[in-house]
Amino acid sequence: MAFELGTGILRGDFAPGTTLPREAELMERFGVSRTVLREALRTLTSKGLIGSRPKVGTRVRAREMWNMLDTDVLEWYSRVAPPLQFALKLQEMREMVEPFAAALAARNHQSATLAMLTDAHRAMAAAQNVDEWVRADLRFHLGVLTACSNELLIPLGTLIERTLEAQLRLNAKRAEVYNAALAEHTAVYDAIVARDEAGARRAMAGLLGVTRERIET
Template sequence: MTRNLHGQVVEEIGSAIVGGKLHPGDPLPGEAQLAAQMEVSRTILREALKVLAAKGLIETRQKTGMRVRDPRFWNHLDPDVLTWRCAAMPTEDFVGKLVEMREIIEPAACMAAARRRDPEQLAAIGEALDAMEESADLDAWAEADLRFHEAVLAATNNELLSSLFSVIETALATFFVMSARSAKNFKYALPHHRAVYEAIRRRRPNEAAQAMRTMIDDSRANMRKGRKK
């Protein structure tokens, strides 16, 4: 129960900060007042505040007390911070940064996967592609889409690259759902995924990278159209 209360406090304050209800420089109430407001013990509150400070969201200064930190100090790759940011309506600026992140990471990952993948890793990419094709709704599509991109990163056989998936999973899931919702048919990107798979299967690194760039460019264009509607 204590752990649940601790998590609830982290969630409530963290989402308020990242979601914009609390602004950079805003003071938080004193420890006693905040604990009373949240109906938790001061011990639980202190532990939650330590977690939020470790995420870069708050800081404590002598005389001025606890304050919300500027976003440039936030740990933007922290899974909770990403979740809170994606739960709030993602801004066009944030979506642009997601696209840029994908442009930097995924074409290079496709090149590495085309060079190094083994039969089992190729099969995992193919199974995710099949699941995308068979998906009956947006949720099933998004889940299979995530599996596809996770399998590509795993096929690089670079543990640093493949470990990135657990960090950016929430952001990618948000991006894929937003992109699919913007299209008339949520399976519109299936041919792009198939092109990536085929290039990796044929061990053609440059083609794999270009297929991924085309996929990302098309997603960006599709989302822009959706925002103009």
Template sequence: MDRSTGRTRHSGDLMAALSGRNAARNLHSDVLWDLGFAIVSGTYAEGSILPPDTELLDRFGVSRTVLREALKTLAAKGMIEARARIGTRVLPRQRWNLFDADVLAWHFELGPEIGFLRSLAEVRIGIEIEGAALAAERCSPEQAASLIEWVDRMAEAETPADFARYDLEFHRTVAEASGNPFMASISALVEMALTASFTISSPVSDPAALDYTVNTHRRIAEAIRDRNAAAAREAMRDAIAQGFARASGRMEATRLPDV
């Protein structure tokens, strides 16, 4: 929680829960979260200079070591840069590592917006459809069977959180089956996209949407199992596009005025 605002973190915790990671808190992570969110939200605008260390130390009530480690982490994410006799400057957004799980979570914390979700979907389509095609060429029998198992679990999921977790494991297995280690590097992006999508609108609450989503993922799994790269590409594109359409449609509906 931000000591100055009382704001409770939730996006990073939700992503961690869906992925099975440990969302342990400590002073470093608290300071990192609050400063990172302040930068992404524009509280500290691009090109601006962060407050001096003395002011930040008073605000967070932590040691200089904790603050320095948080600032080093933000620098490693491409968000800030320290300059002698100038201070710590917020770098332009194009320098930020948007594939980083924390940076994605800070964007989501602002409240998902359609442009952000569309950008996530476009990147996923650009990468994951080829990952599915490679998986069709390289997957092991065990990986093919695992994909079918994750689809079966999706079909039986009773809660949005369970469905999202099984969906994430499905996409992780596709990336692993591709045999390309770089595919795993977008896991945070896929995780963020699924977290945003299912937070806005989960197919679990809509039988028709659930059937469509499950069947689309089954098409991916079966195409990979059958070594059909073209069908795997097509089905993966459909799955990503359908997820974006469902979430964006729900967002548009909530913005319509009552009549």
């Protein structure tokens, strides 16, 4: 119920500032009980999508109030937003964060986090199909964030994990071969291992440049 109503709001079925239909109408529309409906409304309220006031009803909040950094909201939005628009917004976010994360990983990685990154890189090199490649690719990018040794960046990986995996899969399928970007990932990995901060930043920026080309093509 929260998913159905939430995606409806994100899609524009219920415009910001408008009042949602009465409970009875929503219960009939979605085929749910009052208990299920009210739980869904509480969920959407906690995510910033709606707000309730006495004698006013439940209204859709302004877009800038929506918690787009909620894992559910982000995934719901990825399902209803124009695909190219969403992919480019996610890409912009990655371009702002990942090159500097790679530099931090080069500076701050420890034996345990480097081992995780090494395992992910080896899995990418050994991948025999798209699924194996995507799983390893996701582990690699999340591993870079972990290797930063910055506890504020690690949750970012958890936040975008599901949508990032979908983007990585699409990029792999658009490439000439699924592992076409192995050399670019290796450049990032080698720079991190060598503790070359500037090199890691450049290599990650280059890798994301390839990703952007595939998105825009």
